[in-house]
Ligand SMILES: Nc1nc2c(ncn2[C@@H]2O[C@H](COP(=O)(O)OP(=O)(O)O)[C@@H](O)[C@H]2O)c(=O)[nH]1
């Protein structure tokens with residue numbers, strides 16, 4: 001699977017991001033803590049390196065990720081020059097308030113009303129950029145939704161008299177060559193369901209879960225002994241949850257089972273799960 005697309009607003013978003021970087025001091029790159037590397041957009045890295053902008057990596061949705069793995073990612077990112085990393089759940093009361101101070105340490109010279117600290121929020125779709133923005137501004141400005149690409153315009157807001165924030169639309173890169181990265185992005189709903197088939201995606205997820213968290217699968221779906229691969233896991237879910245296709249002698253409804261697995265992963269019902277670790281991650285190019 002090579003995911004290739006050129007939706008107009010993504011191209012525009014890249015150009016706008018490039019321009020926005022000229023007039024900001026720190027990039028706040030929002031990542032999904034369950035897949036921090038797959039949700040790192042190589043275009044953002046390229047643009048910030050080129051413009052020499054420091055970066056705060058926010059590993060968001062940390063409530064859904066495996067805490068030990070998240071810590072390993074933080075250690076790794078905090079070793080990179082010009083980078084700070086923090087794990088957060090932006091949707092939980094007040095956690096986001098740490099963000100401006102962490103940005104300030106990356107650009108200590110920008111701390112007055114004449115030279116305010118200018119922060120730019122970036123990231124792929126659905127990682128929680130609008131949620132972070134709203135939490136910092138303590139009001140509902142940006143639309144929040146568990147669907148890709150809801151934010152479409154760039155907006156600048158004053159946080160206080162020494163700090164400003166710019167929101168930017170979800171930015172993906174035009175050609176995702178590594179199929180695993182494509183699947184990981186679809187798993188966190190960064191790529192829309194129209195591009196990837198649920199059944200194929202759920203099978204990929206089940207395979208990964210068998211490798212990384214077999215105990216969670218066994219506990220929830222009682223499926224480890226007879227399910228040795230992803231397809232087997234989906235069948236076991238279909239049996240356990242009574243997913244049957246309509247009609248005479250109805251067979252197992254694998255699509256319904258796929259949706260159950262995806263939903264229970266995405267909303268955390270299955271447990272706290274990280275789909276990649278610093279020593280096993282995929283190359284996002
Ligand atoms: N569990 C969890 N969900 C979150 C968190 N932050 C955001 N979300 C949810 O993730 C979805 C996408 O958030 P949104 O802010 O619209 O993402 P954006 O596309 O990057 O702007 C929404 O359903 C949010 O409620 C978090 O820290 N934990």
Ligand SMILES: [Mg+2]
Nearest residue numbers: 129130150151
């Ligand atoms: Mg948004």
